[in-house]
Amino acid sequence: MPRVNPENLDLIFLEETVWVLVGEVDLPSYDFSLSQFFACRRPWLRPEPIAAIGRFGAATNYDEIYHQLAADEIFLIHSPEQHLLASELPRWYPLLEGLTPKSLWFSEPPDIAIVEQAIGLPLFLKGSRQTSRHQAALSIIRSAEDYYRAIQIYQEDPILRWQDLVCREFVQLRPVPSEPTAKIPASFEFRSFWWRGQCVGAGQYWSTSYHWNSDEERAALAIAQAAAMRLNLPFVVIDVAQTITGEWIVIECNDAQESGYTAISPFALWQNLINEERKFSELHRDV
Template structure:
């Protein structure tokens, strides 16, 4: 039932978790150091469980394996795709996010130029490769051809469909390293059953930045609308501000797989537990 390294525990008698260390400081969290946790001797016949084990590339298969043991992941395979892969969430958010196209096979430069023009932002359907600028911000056809050759060999990107997006002028925070996507005024938000349970700066390791009260209302209002439209239990929405002042959706993800960025994990899980107790903010 459980794979090596996985641990099943109940937190504060409210929330079942399936956890495993990944070695990533922005993702891992020692629940039993901060919350009252117990490991069951006998499992209930059925339970809803949040997975914090990193990324499963075989989510649908893992969902079925666990379901056979009475462990029901908080997201069905369909909800996982809705939250995670751009081709699934984009059609519901076309008015809130940059224009995007995706391809089952790596496209040629002429096709991308015809559909979007240059420059474009390029990524896998789920993520970039370590925020590398040279593989993401593409200025013209030759750079695009080089990027596609790199995608074919990249361990993170080679199995993902290629997504090309209109490159929008985002408000900058700092340029960062030479081959890293520049830090924009971007924020990560977590939503549990439609309620906001955490938000913070996406680029949390560099120059500090935060939201004014007015910007907070706009940014979190956008995240709330996304959570309403996608309607999955545990959603992450990344939002950023354009130079014009407009807020847009950068990406959506399954909260089970997402790093905390600049959000306190303790505060996040405390807020989720409060929602489960019926004491969290509506």
């Protein structure tokens, strides 16, 4: 992940409702020009302090960015501790146990015998924050040979080498039509964005054609909402998927500030967020 310079971020007041710190990262699934669709003001004078949503991608120096901005009375909506809770599996897993596959994590790769005894084979391997571009060979581990081959690559991979190692119970997910690739097979998985406990956007995760019906959507969002309520964060992403037995489980969580939109309409998401923030402000105006 890159380092972000706060001085290069654009502070805007979106629809006179919510502050956003924007920095483009040149990814179509992440970047969205708010000023093309919404009223965006850049006032010379602003109230202090303010809370702002950061939309500048994933950063290795979130803690540094937070404190540098705080010195100017601009506070990102997630403190460094909240950012880690939303992003790092060892932080969010204890709160979501029972909603998500059994997981163990290690600062150094353990012997495969330890993992096999605790979780079994096959297992799902990932970094504490993310996979490396969804590579199946580094994620779906069916044997000791697979494990040690993946571990060697993990220690050299620029995305994975700085993360703790996470070993997860392998759960068969409902497949969806997709072309065979070297990536993790696409499944019936959906991303959802939650602002102050309210869903402001949800849609398919993988770039292939599949859809949920109303009953599936209701069940999926019920699990996602339960996870969002347990985490109790201002702006969080919950990814959920259906297993081959029909259950819904949490796949992972993320800080929504740095999460891509996947198939969700960015315009609809921001309009919903603005509407929810206006309701929130109205309720708390006299409190």
